[in-house]
Amino acid sequence: MIEPEVQPLLEPREGIPPVIRDGKALAAVIDAFARGSGPVAVDAERASGYRYSGRAYLVQLRRAGAGTALVDPVGCPDLSALDRALADTEVVLHAATQDLPCLTELGLRPRRLFDTELAGRLLGYERVGLGTMVELVLRLRLEKGHSAADWSKRPLPEDWLRYAALDVEVLVELRDALHAELTAAGKLGWAMEEFAAVLAAPAVLPRSDPWRRTSGIHRVRTLRGLAVVRELWTLRDKVAQAADLAPGRVLPDSAIVQAALDQPRTTKALTEISPFVGRAARRHLDGWLAAVARARNLPDSALPQPVGPGDGPPPANRWADRDPAAARRLAAARAVVAALADEHRMPTENLLQPDTVRRLMWEPPAEASAEAIAVRLRELGARQWQISLTARPLAKALERLEIKGEL
Incomplete structure (x- = not known):
């Protein structure tokens, strides 16, 4: 069968809609979308890599009977x-976990979701x-x-607004085809x-010691150097x-790491690390030097x-030395999950999260039955469909290891 030719999607069907910037215009949009029908496609544009926050700077919506709306959250923050108005409506998002936090900040909290990604x-x-x-799906x-x-x-350029409107133009059609x-x-x-x-996932808590996520920090081998990273970060x-x-626009991670290695004592020494002479960084030279x-x-x-052990199992590459039986359990479990994922045509991490597999195999139930493994998987946050597919095969894999005397 010959696939239909891919057609470029160049313009929104009703043209580029005006940007909604005030309460009066927003009220008209709300009325139109309340009277629309079917799922509502939603997308949000942020300024990641430019701004400190992850807030939305444009929200796009489309619904049958209402058309497309482009809402400026700077003028319409609530x-x-x-x-x-959309409380009972299914919301269609692509990669929902990326957009839900900034939508929640605006008071938009879907109760029903279809995530096309x-x-x-x-x-x-x-x-x-x-x-x-x-x-692939719509040939557009x-x-x-x-x-x-x-x-x-x-103001946002017209070609950006066109791009934004097109992002929700066929999202409901994609949803219908994937459904x-x-x-x-x-x-x-x-x-x-x-x-x-x-939708039920709790908000992500701030990391403890987020400065330890500085890119390249592995090069810093002394506690004094880590202190420099912490102060500069x-x-x-x-x-x-x-x-x-x-x-990163104020000061790149590479500059922080290099300063931790060099520990400069003078402004001249600090500015020999090239990122410190960038426009944003140069304004705070005295502060950087004082931090060092x-x-x-x-x-x-x-x-x-140094960071102590976390609340989970050790890195998998250490299991063979620390607990050879656990390493054999993990290898067997990974093989089971990989085979099932291949059978059902999906990534292994969507069938069962790697961290879930590690935690289960590091501390398996005392009785490695399908029922006991199902209970443990549920405790670890696995969904029922995942448990139904994996609990029994995992139990059989552990049973085979026990029969062979490898546990």
Whole structure:
């Protein structure tokens, strides 16, 4: 069968809608979308890499009977009235976990979700970006050139607005096609469980010691050097937050790491590290140098200590030395999950999260029955469809190891 030719999607059907910037215009949009029918497609544009926060700078919506709306959250920061109007409506998002936090900040909290990216993963699509999915499923080509743009810019250029409107232009059509594929594959129930789990997931808590995530920190081998990283990272974060700039635009991680290695004592020595002479960094030279000096003068008791073990199992590459039986359990479990994922045409991580497999195999139930493993998987957050597919095969794999005397 010859695939139909891919057609470029160049213009929104009703043209580029005006940007909604005030309460009066927003009220008209809310009324139109309340009177619309079917699911509502939603997307949000942020300024990641440009601004400190992850807030939305444009929200796009489309619904049958209402058309497309482009809402500027700077002028309309409260979308709770729209949320109430859509309370019983299924919201279609692509990669929902990326957009839900910034939508929640605006008061838009979906109760029913269809995530087209997650649906694609469950259906075994190898590439699940929106542009790729639209092309593979609907035979339409989306222009994706502005995905990494600075959406905090005002006014937004017309070609950006066109791009934004097109992102929701066929999202409901994509949802409908994937819904049919999930139904035909017997995976619709699985997808509904996954979508519900996305909505029910708790907010991500701030990391403890986030400075330890500095790129390249593995090069810093001394506690004094780690103190320099901590002081510079903390100062950079304060500067970035005050200026609403992405931290990397104030000072790149590479500069922080190099300063931790060199520990400069003078402004001249500091500016020999090239990123410190960048426009944003140069404004705070005295502060950077003072931060390095603070770290250098800390008493040993105040230096950051090496990270201790977390609450989970050790890295898998250490299992063979620490607990050979656990390493054999993990290898067997990974083989089972990989075979099942291949059978059901989906990534292994969507069938069962790698961390779930590790935790289960590091501390398995005392009685490794299918029922006991199902209980443990549920405790670890696995969905029922995942448990139904994996609990019994995992139990059989452990039983085989026990019979062979490898446990």
